[in-house]
Amino acid sequence: MSGAKSRLSNILNDKEREIFAFSMLEDVIRSLKSSSLDEIVILATSPDGITEITAPYGVEYLVDERDLNSAINSILMDEVDPVMIVMSDLPLLTGSVIDEMLGFEEEVVIAPGMGGGTNILLLRSPSRFRVDYYGNSLQDHISIARERGLSLRIYYSFLAAVDMDEESDLIELLIHGDGKASSYLRSLGFYVNGASGRVRLKREV
């Protein structure tokens, strides 16, 4: 996970960002394992460090060095069973959120991320869809579903929406998190502080 989470580089160094990214992945794996999903595969751009995280949970992984869209679309193309695509930077995610999404009947169910992203995407007919991540991917995915005549639901979930891209996201994790990623941030000295207005992110020196 080198180069992970570059927008956090002003508050976390390279090594910290890498450990943070792996901690989030582990939190996500735990939430998926506690859901009713019956097969979990981690998609990674490099095998470095992945086995150590996935093996204890009995989870498989695939390595694909291409960009996210190419890697995912090549899988979707031949897939006949429903697929749920879950981003790995969702440390607040719970199995209940996943199960609630699985309960909907639409062909495409999207859990938006903050700022117009797509954090979870459930596809009942994967081969009829193609993903287009980056930027305002929520709008892009809505358009793709409509173009292809697929029924669509936007599933609004706070715990699925809060991805870890920016400093303010770490505040949400520190307030609400109780997994590996929030513990790691606390171990680095981060805490929230604020007497008026919204709280601010602080780090002990």
Add this chain to the structure above:
Amino acid sequence: MSGAKSRLSNILNDKEREIFAFSMLEDVIRSLKSSSLDEIVILATSPDGITEITAPYGVEYLVDERDLNSAINSILMDEVDPVMIVMSDLPLLTGSVIDEMLGFEEEVVIAPGMGGGTNILLLRSPSRFRVDYYGNSLQDHISIARERGLSLRIYYSFLAAVDMDEESDLIELLIHGDGKASSYLRSLGFYVNGASGRVRLKREV
């Protein structure tokens, strides 16, 4: 609503912030009216402009010039029926979110806001509680419930969490909103734009 939303003063002038605040109040009233709540009372620090917003919806209002905590606590003290306290800057709120909260059985149900706030607070026994808004009010309200031996649920809702305090919040409103407040922002020339990473807020000149 003079002085409303001062943290948006770098992108909206005084008059725009006032109209924006009233637009959000109207969106909130519409969501409450579409829920199963049987009585709605708007609490305002001044009567200016309130009748024009509330009258068309047949909603009452109370004027109390004191700070929010004093005003609310003086109401809670004598209240025997359940009370739900809903902030007025939640333009994405829906009646379904309110009804889902009303379905829980805990004595205190809190829908957190971004950054540690309390956006909706449902109190089954209002006289046993006191509110403490501002700052990290979520943590304060959790502590108050625990001190008083009241059962508690944190209800995570994206649509209830996104309050309009900062520039990035307007982005969520522009992406997901379809009421008065989002229409007003669009009428001022605001739009979202972004090819990579999260989208950014833009305004036509």
